[in-house]
Amino acid sequence: MPYIPHDGLETAAMLAAVGVERLDQLFDEIPPTLLVHDMVLPEGLSEMALHRELEGRAMSNAPLRCFAGGGAYAHHIPAIVWEIAGRGEFYSAYTPYQPEASQGTLQVVYEYQSFITRLTGLEVSNASLYDGASGLAEACLMALRIQGGDKSILVPENLLPGWRRVLDSVLGLQNIRLVSVPYDRATGTLILPAEAGDAAALIIPQSSALGLLEPVDALTDWAHGHDLLAIAVVNPLALALLKAPGDWGTQGADIAVGEGQPLGIPLTGGGPYFGFLACRKAHVRQLPGRLVAKTVDGQGREGFCLTLQAREQHIRRGKATSNICTNQGLMVTAATIHMATLGGRGLQQTAVLCHERAALLRELLTAVPGVSLPYGGPFFHEFVLRLPQAAVAVRDALLGHGLLAGLPLADWGMGEAGDLLVCTTELLEEADLLAYRDALTSVLETL
């Protein structure tokens, strides 16, 4: 019996202790009409057969060199990251509700919170949310609680569309209006809104869905000038290079949120990743999710425990700051080990490498006949390419060359049919970039 250790004698002895003869009798309080008669499930497999079957499935996913980003990025993950994160003591532990028996997880989360506050330049980070998009929804709800009485959020039109949809779903349930902030079709960057209306906050992506760096100082100051909170949306790896939200404008952003996947989390088709959320200490009581603090025991020894739990659903129930319970603990463990392994210097080197490779690829690809750049502004590691043919068709043709060439903006209902969002990370070496150029040249000639 897979994973059930009882032998016949043990089962019989245990049934006797309970005072029944058969396992079925343990369910004698359940009305017989409710019992299952038939359940269409496959036969079980041995571990060996399971391995073979799933390896076949895994191998039937095409191995592609990845030039796609759009919120999920292919980075190198040092071997030690998952070697340690996969240890049973981290992998199979529960939420650290018994702190004396969970100091490992708790200290990791404290270190994680410390790293995130240093990356973002803000004072407090929670212990994670599900992903960047749902984290942004939580940040909006948090801003509405802080501001009180407001009814809307200003949302840039060049926010990743997948994130916008999550805002629609989550905030829509509470009848919160999302007011779009348009971007300049010529430069691709945001236009300062005409008015704030009844908004609680302005969302400011540091790097937009078009890969362009936004004028974060001006946007933050505009928000504060209109008594709005500034919610920064940031890529944590880019923060090794780019201005920390705490330094945006004259006062700094109030909340920073982002997708943690670039910090040591494999792509795995879209998840599990983790969302990070940091804020000013003044707003800590409106923070959703778990928070770890350092304290002492009766003998004065330092240790860590969950804190401000009265914000959370298991205490406050219907009046909690969020319904979140399980978050993305193991992903946070991996990200913490990842950040420690690369160190501040390694993170900066990686970020610089991503940028330099992207700049080189941009140069190589715009030299291909018919290919142009719709936007010229500064970027981190993603840029839009305007192709002379439909980007969807070009992307599909390049699959045959072993490349995932990027994301057609048409899939998002943005830009023109030829627009392709291309991303480069440190994983792609010069030979890969040249291979992309040659493949694109040949596909454009034959399509």
Place this chain on the structure above:
Amino acid sequence: MSASIFDHDHHFPGVELPSDIPAELLRKTPLNLPNPAELEVLRHYTRLSQQNFSIDTQFYPLGSCTMKYNPRIAHTMASLPGFARLHPDTPAPAMQGLLQVLWELQEWLAAATGMAAVSLTPAAGAQGELAGVAMIRAYHAARGDHGRRKMLIPTAAHGTNPASAQMAGFAVVEIPNLADGDLDMAFLDQHLGPDVAGIMLTNPSTLGVFERRIADIAARVHGAGGLLYYDGANLNAILGRVQPGQMGFDVMHLNLHKTFATPHGGGGPGAGAVAVQERLRPFLPLPTVGREGGGALRWVTEQELPRSIGRFSAHGGNIGVLLRAHAYLRRLGRVGVSRVSAYAALNANYLLKELQRVGYQAAFPERRASHEFILSVSDLQKATGIRALDVAKRLLDFGIHAPTIYFPQLVPECLLIEPTETESKATLDRFVAVMAQIRQEALEQPELLREAPHHLPVGRLDEALAARRLDVAAAQ
């Protein structure tokens, strides 16, 4: 406390930042993260891991959390490069292997729960709850039935239930339980009406007993125009034996990190797939996986499911967790699945009987335990002042993780104990022996419990100081 990672800093000169990005967009302050050597990192986090209790190292009978063995093969399968390096925006024809796994999992979970359709996207139980109650809201709205603003929830429910209902815009009405553990039907009748959207229940309930009148409850709620939500947190108790669909539930979530053996990871990631009856299918959260006539698989989008409640994460949910749940289900198969609840119930009922034998009091002594049960140590408290918290902390000294304590709140000084089916009789017998010893200690040397734990890296922590000082990040 283990040494801080901040003790291992090595100072390197800063990295030169690119000159083609305007200076006002670049980092103003140096990035002050430590730069330890790789071996220092390895030792530091290996040591930290050793300060955790976990299923892999300890018995972990944490009630309502289903801490069963997380088969390692599932981890190995989810880590295969063909899955791990797959970008979420890979066109469907190039990710058929992954879509096949997800499609099968949808089908199997529907079969296991007796529901018509499944969406795998919610990232955890609470997000599944939010999606579930959002579907109830969308269902009533689509029928032009706009007055249904109330959600009925038992007082003993998991805290996420009222929090999720609140987030979906409902007003929560709490329903009490009777002394025998069943729901108060008179109270239910009193509150059913045209303003009730539905009821959120788990069965067996958080009291560790099966709600015997579930069919009657379903008939009454449906009769009043409401829908029934099933919180799948306790599904392990009935897996393969009773289906929520057959009990009359319209919508539910499954905690794949409980029932389907995916790891808890020190607090996630989980997966909270939702399953619905046919009439709620149009409202499922996206994306789901669909199959075309020729067998090709693809993501289902808003075009096909225009009345969907939308999306709750940027991509397809916690796919790596779904891969693990799929591997577990495939390994067990039909026969293995139906054994789960049988042995979970055997272990729970055996443990209850044995603990009663050594002097502990059951909260519901007349009732059969489900996959878990509640003890109350009120008698010890009266006799010695010893509380459930003290028993829990003393257990840690014996290398056993504490059960859930003080939940559900309506049973005073309670311990909620869930052994799961993957524990052997020998482990359970040792737990009984330890519990017997602790009971003896409580009566003879209560300070031993009050000051526990004695053998862990830290003793009881000053949580008030933690909240007051709020040291939540290392000083720079």
